[in-house]
Amino acid sequence: MDYVIEMLDIRKEFPGVVANNNINLQVKKGEIHALLGENGAGKSTLMNVLFGIYQPEKGQIRVQGKDVNITSPNIANDLGIGMVHQHFMLVDTFTVTENIVLGSEPKKGLKVNIEDAEKEVKRISDQYGLKVDPKALVRDISVGMQQRVEILKMLYRKADILILDEPTAVLTPQEIDELIQIMKSLVKEGKSIILITHKLNEIMSVADRCTVIRRGEGIETVDVSQSSTSELASMMVGRDVSFKTEKTEATPKEPVLEVNDLVVKDIRNVDMVRGLNLQVRKGEIVGIAGVDGNGQSELIEAITGLRKAESGKILLNNQSIMNLKPREIYNHGLSHIPQDRHKYGLVLDYPVAENMVLQTYYQKPFSSKWSLNFKEIYNHAKRLIQEYDVRTPSESTLARSLSGGNQQKAIIGREVDRSPDLLIAVQPTRGLDVGAIEFIHKKLIEERDKGRAVLLVSFELDEIMNLSDRIAVIYEGEIVADVKPHETNNDELGLLMAGSNKKEGEA
Amino acid sequence: MKLQKLTGAWIPVVSIIFGLLAGAIIMLLFGYNPLAGYIALWNGAFETPYFTGETIRLITPYILSGLAVAFAFRTGLLNIGVEGQVLVGWLASVWVGTEFSLPMAIHLPLAVIVAILAGGIWGFIPGYLKAKYQVHEVIITIMMNYIALYSVNAIIRNVLTDRDDRTENVAETASLKVSWLSDLMPNSNVHAGIILALVAALFYWYFIEKTKYGFELKAVGYNPHASQYAGMSVKRNIMLSMAISGGFAGLAGAMEGIGNFGYMTLNNGFTNIGFDGIAIALLGGNTAVGVVLAAGLFGVLKNGALNMPLSAGVPHELVDIITALIIFFVAASYMIILLRHKLIKLYTDFKNKSKKGGANK
Ligand SMILES: Nc1ncnc2c1ncn2[C@@H]1O[C@H](COP(=O)(O)OP(=O)(O)O)[C@@H](O)[C@H]1O
Ligand SMILES: [Mg+2]
Numbered sequence: 001m002d003y004v005i006e007m008l009d010i011r012k013e014f015p016g017v018v019a020n021n022n023i024n025l026q027v028k029k030g031e032i033h034a035l036l037g038e039n040g041a042g043k044s045t046l047m048n049v050l051f052g053i054y055q056p057e058k059g060q061i062r063v064q065g066k067d068v069n070i071t072s073p074n075i076a077n078d079l080g081i082g083m084v085h086q087h088f089m090l091v092d093t094f095t096v097t098e099n100i101v102l103g104s105e106p107k108k109g110l111k112v113n114i115e116d117a118e119k120e121v122k123r124i125s126d127q128y129g130l131k132v133d134p135k136a137l138v139r140d141i142s143v144g145m146q147q148r149v150e151i152l153k154m155l156y157r158k159a160d161i162l163i164l165d166e167p168t169a170v171l172t173p174q175e176i177d178e179l180i181q182i183m184k185s186l187v188k189e190g191k192s193i194i195l196i197t198h199k200l201n202e203i204m205s206v207a208d209r210c211t212v213i214r215r216g217e218g219i220e221t222v223d224v225s226q227s228s229t230s231e232l233a234s235m236m237v238g239r240d241v242s243f244k245t246e247k248t249e250a251t252p253k254e255p256v257l258e259v260n261d262l263v264v265k266d267i268r269n270v271d272m273v274r275g276l277n278l279q280v281r282k283g284e285i286v287g288i289a290g291v292d293g294n295g296q297s298e299l300i301e302a303i304t305g306l307r308k309a310e311s312g313k314i315l316l317n318n319q320s321i322m323n324l325k326p327r328e329i330y331n332h333g334l335s336h337i338p339q340d341r342h343k344y345g346l347v348l349d350y351p352v353a354e355n356m357v358l359q360t361y362y363q364k365p366f367s368s369k370w371s372l373n374f375k376e377i378y379n380h381a382k383r384l385i386q387e388y389d390v391r392t393p394s395e396s397t398l399a400r401s402l403s404g405g406n407q408q409k410a411i412i413g414r415e416v417d418r419s420p421d422l423l424i425a426v427q428p429t430r431g432l433d434v435g436a437i438e439f440i441h442k443k444l445i446e447e448r449d450k451g452r453a454v455l456l457v458s459f460e461l462d463e464i465m466n467l468s469d470r471i472a473v474i475y476e477g478e479i480v481a482d483v484k485p486h487e488t489n490n491d492e493l494g495l496l497m498a499g500s501n502k503k504e505g506e507a
Numbered sequence: 508m509k510l511q512k513l514t515g516a517w518i519p520v521v522s523i524i525f526g527l528l529a530g531a532i533i534m535l536l537f538g539y540n541p542l543a544g545y546i547a548l549w550n551g552a553f554e555t556p557y558f559t560g561e562t563i564r565l566i567t568p569y570i571l572s573g574l575a576v577a578f579a580f581r582t583g584l585l586n587i588g589v590e591g592q593v594l595v596g597w598l599a600s601v602w603v604g605t606e607f608s609l610p611m612a613i614h615l616p617l618a619v620i621v622a623i624l625a626g627g628i629w630g631f632i633p634g635y636l637k638a639k640y641q642v643h644e645v646i647i648t649i650m651m652n653y654i655a656l657y658s659v660n661a662i663i664r665n666v667l668t669d670r671d672d673r674t675e676n677v678a679e680t681a682s683l684k685v686s687w688l689s690d691l692m693p694n695s696n697v698h699a700g701i702i703l704a705l706v707a708a709l710f711y712w713y714f715i716e717k718t719k720y721g722f723e724l725k726a727v728g729y730n731p732h733a734s735q736y737a738g739m740s741v742k743r744n745i746m747l748s749m750a751i752s753g754g755f756a757g758l759a760g761a762m763e764g765i766g767n768f769g770y771m772t773l774n775n776g777f778t779n780i781g782f783d784g785i786a787i788a789l790l791g792g793n794t795a796v797g798v799v800l801a802a803g804l805f806g807v808l809k810n811g812a813l814n815m816p817l818s819a820g821v822p823h824e825l826v827d828i829i830t831a832l833i834i835f836f837v838a839a840s841y842m843i844i845l846l847r848h849k850l851i852k853l854y855t856d857f858k859n860k861s862k863k864g865g866a867n868k
Binding site for chain 1: 713717718719720722723725726729730732733734735736737738739740
């Protein structure tokens, strides 16, 4: 069997972690080979080894059957290997063509010959149906377009083996469909693609074969046509994964959160929440379904004290918390898993341990009158890391260097551990892999079963349908419907979210 | 692989070495002997107890102005107003020192505390404006420097004196000059302020690294959104940080007022203590130890420079060029980091190659 790429027995260590341990990857010519694994499994590391960014501690790499020693990306380029990184490496203020030729500029005497380059870029773009404008400035084009520029860059350098690191993470559904078409036309022209992803449905729709890695170990390589999403998922996570979250019937008790006639303005001074009514009771998960921008953010910010409410009532355990400071609201029994974990959820330059006391650092036992009690802070972190399966080299690792899923688990550990009466979770699983999603869903249901009130905001209908005991549909700042998940379906919810039913306004 | 472990702390050291090398090249270009020049520099800083005393005297306010800039910086604020806060603190200490007559046990601490408060208030004002009205602190602090400069002059002329350009000397009960230090380094202006400066550095370290207030200030500096989410008051922390920063600066002013000079004269321009503090904080990486070391370097360079024209014939402007070069190298430390990567790469390439070579044989 001829392989264009063979990586045999690759081992790569970082201080404190073995990112790759004896991994094998064999890619055939003209195939789309998926590399599947949870966040932090070691996919990017393996590809950075292939691309010459990291040197492996051990192992062998063969390209087109020949032993090679790839010590820099330039050597990888010469071997026909190209890579699009998870984070694009483009210069915003340069044009598409300038970005593409950067580093290998075609010269005419001392001058860069940009016209010829533009023609060449146009030709390649047409050949693969990329529809890129060679003269556009990178800062003016969409993220999806920027990604195509990265792909063009590889093709311009005559790469035959293309590595795409989580290319779909930043794309809209339409852009994903288009990218899939592009990948198919690339392999038709004889290119080979290594596609990194943790999204199973993408693998099912484009990949020929799939290599699964888990916690730095190579697990198996399978033919996608002979496999199934659930088989791939369990290989990736290391146990059976249920896509349908198991839960018992809710037994809601007295109301914990009551919102009456709430009005909230956004920064432009426009009413975003317009007389909204909502109730969340002990022991139930209420899901707020709606299209982004219908007042969800403003509602949550008003409840959590991050934004001023204009009028109405917000009661937590029968006490008004409207327009109190966030700290006072926390002390009334609220926890909040914020939508944007980097912007709000974490101080990325603080260690994991200190992030885990972000709201409580000033209280006993984490603090005495003046000084912090680091021993308690670190013990607390150790316990949460264990209980919430946060994968980090240590408690003193900066939050920045954790993977997205583990950052989210750290936040969830911190918020759930405070044993709140009301737990607000906004998009708690955005961008995470199935293993982490399942874990987080389980935790939310556990909290419900402990008698807590859970308010879930999500733009993903599947998540809302799976988790909620009650669904409140938000439309233009009001709750326009209150339905039970088993009495409705995605189509009906979709219509409600589009505003087809503006009559029942009570939830 | 050991090369990779070397981080952070050695970058300033390498920067300094590069700066000194660059200075040597410039001396050579202009026909001076760099070795003689640097020996003169060293001697000028340390040769006699007098020189040493003067060096310490110079280092003292630098430590404090460096701490002032660094403190604000840890909360994500650029306090360009340390210069003005120094002037205000200087005036306040001289005012207490000249206008009151009290026993030393009260007089001296009072002068110090009033200077800290004055600088603190001068720092609090831009902090308040930033927190309440989102005006950028750089603009306000620059303006506050000018306000300080001219108001202080006006007060010296019209309030503390009768149209004179120099205040009285402060009372001995308010002076930081202590005989055991002066006897150790005779004729120099060394004073006990160095002890206060070192205590201030200790306080800085403890406050920033160990207290819950430091935890908040740093969190706000790193990520104000997350801090607000977590229930910290971003506004309160901005005001607090600027006030404490100003307090350090005010204390730096007291070093001149009741330490070095013992009086205050009209100022035509800024003292530069505050502006140098920016460079010192940067050089010291905004840590207490770093600031003390950087202030030491600045003091040694500046004081030693005075000896270069006399002993080696090198114009002392050259030392300004050297300090500027050192700061340049720190600011451009990414170049050094880059160089380090190159070295590591060379090293690993070399190792791989030699391994291969061995296998082939
Ligand atoms: N430059 C690095 N330094 C230290 N640790 C790293 C570095 N890059 C990745 N890691 C660690 O190696 C592991 C694998 O990371 P990565 O390859 O990025 O995973 P994936 O791409 O599968 O999400 C993680 O535990 C990550 O924290
Ligand atoms: Mg990755």
